[in-house]
Amino acid sequence: MKKKNLKYKFKIKNAKKPNQKKIKKTLGRTLKSFNVLYAYAMFTFHWTGLKYFAVFILNVIQKFFIVQYLEKFHIIHIPVKRVDHKLDSKIPFKPEFAQCYLDFVNYWIRPMCMTMKRYGSFEGIKLSAEYVQYMIMIYKEAYKIYSHYLTTTARPKPTTKASKGIQFWDPHYLCVPSLHIAIVVLTIGFYKMLFEREEFTEPEKEQWNSELYTHGIEIAESVLYMKQHSVNCISAAIYMVTKTAPELLTEEISIDFIDSMFKDSIYIEKSDSKEITSYIKEMYKNLIEKSRHSNDWTVPLKEWLKNYQSQT
Numbered sequence: 001m002k003k004k005n006l007k008y009k010f011k012i013k014n015a016k017k018p019n020q021k022k023i024k025k026t027l028g029r030t031l032k033s034f035n036v037l038y039a040y041a042m043f044t045f046h047w048t049g050l051k052y053f054a055v056f057i058l059n060v061i062q063k064f065f066i067v068q069y070l071e072k073f074h075i076i077h078i079p080v081k082r083v084d085h086k087l088d089s090k091i092p093f094k095p096e097f098a099q100c101y102l103d104f105v106n107y108w109i110r111p112m113c114m115t116m117k118r119y120g121s122f123e124g125i126k127l128s129a130e131y132v133q134y135m136i137m138i139y140k141e142a143y144k145i146y147s148h149y150l151t152t153t154a155r156p157k158p159t160t161k162a163s164k165g166i167q168f169w170d171p172h173y174l175c176v177p178s179l180h181i182a183i184v185v186l187t188i189g190f191y192k193m194l195f196e197r198e199e200f201t202e203p204e205k206e207q208w209n210s211e212l213y214t215h216g217i218e219i220a221e222s223v224l225y226m227k228q229h230s231v232n233c234i235s236a237a238i239y240m241v242t243k244t245a246p247e248l249l250t251e252e253i254s255i256d257f258i259d260s261m262f263k264d265s266i267y268i269e270k271s272d273s274k275e276i277t278s279y280i281k282e283m284y285k286n287l288i289e290k291s292r293h294s295n296d297w298t299v300p301l302k303e304w305l306k307n308y309q310s311q312t
Contacts, residue, residue: 007247008197010133012048015123015198026118027204031211034113036106039128042121049125052132059136063143064179068171071150080150082310083176083232087279088153090272094225098162101222104180107215108135108187111208115194127198131190134245138182141244142174144298145236149305151175153230154312166226175230176305180223181237184216185257189241189248217260225267231276232308234258235283236301242288243297251288255281 043049070076112131116124150173158164191212195205223229238257241249258281262273290300 010130012129013126015119015126018119022118026114031110031114034110036109036113039109039113042116042125046125048129052129056132056136059139063139067146068173071173072171078150080152081305083151083230084153084310084312085231086311087231087276091224092267093156093227095160095163097222097225100218101226104219107219108183111191134186134190138186141240142177142179145301146174148302155227175233177236177240178229178233181220181234182241184219185238185241185249188212188216193248220261231280235280239284239287243291
């Protein structure tokens with residue numbers, strides 16, 4: 001039996017290299033300039049994309065939405081724990097970050113659209129399907145925690161239409177680990193790997209890696225400004241991806257990402273932002289260290305949840 005390449009564990013087929021004409025068409029374009037509807041259309045009408053995208057959507061429904069609503073309407077009874085931390089109070093509620101928070105979906109769809117445009121839809125879909133398989137994995141892995149403990153935090157009264165909508169539609173039971181954060185760091189790691197493996201040009205790598213990283217940090221900060229998560233949720237999410245996709249997210253990249261958060265914030269005092277990121281980093285490192293004694297990445301996080309006392 002042929003062994004699976006663990007470095008590229010979800011690679012489907014080799015994508016045919018694009019010609020210079022196709023490369024020039026996307027060269028210099030920002031990721032935000034790509035229309036996400038194109039990616040949706042290609043996933044719908046191409047079998048390779050459809051079969052993986054359908055599985056992904058089913059996992060999102062089953063392992064993210066349904067479990068929360070079943071708990072909300074008292075159909076199931078999974079223990080619900082508060083995971084607030086006293087440092088959360090040093091991050092102000094900023095409802096104006098709602099648009100950035102909600103841009104999270106387009107954030108991971110735009111680079112797929114870019115690859116389909118750069119390679120052509122039939123070749124680009126192979127690379128996009130590889131990414132979607134990682135997404136499926138992340139939802140499945142996160143559910144190992146969600147099915148054991150549901151987690152929530154205190155949210156302030158919404159003051160804008162967008163923040164009211166977010167709080168109305170989100171039952172807010174899946175805080176640890178944060179899927180917003182997990183998917184951001186997964187996306188950064190995946191495309192950093194892909195750009196190298198597929199031999200993208202240096203200008204392409206520099207521009208698109210930078211865009212993904214910068215906007216990823218903005219989204220990571222927004223989940224805290226919107227009070228959708230606690231600082232604890234950040235550490236847990238990055239830890240989960242480090243353990244389940246180490247070929248994409250190393251401990252070094254994880255630490256750099258945490259250190260980049262709130263670096264230029266105008267809403268948080270420098271001393272406070274340093275205290276916040278130091279705590280996120282410390283919790284992340286502690287989980288990593290404890291995981292070295294277990295073959296199951298969930299054990300340290302379940303133990304942490306069992307013992308944690310909410311701080312408000």
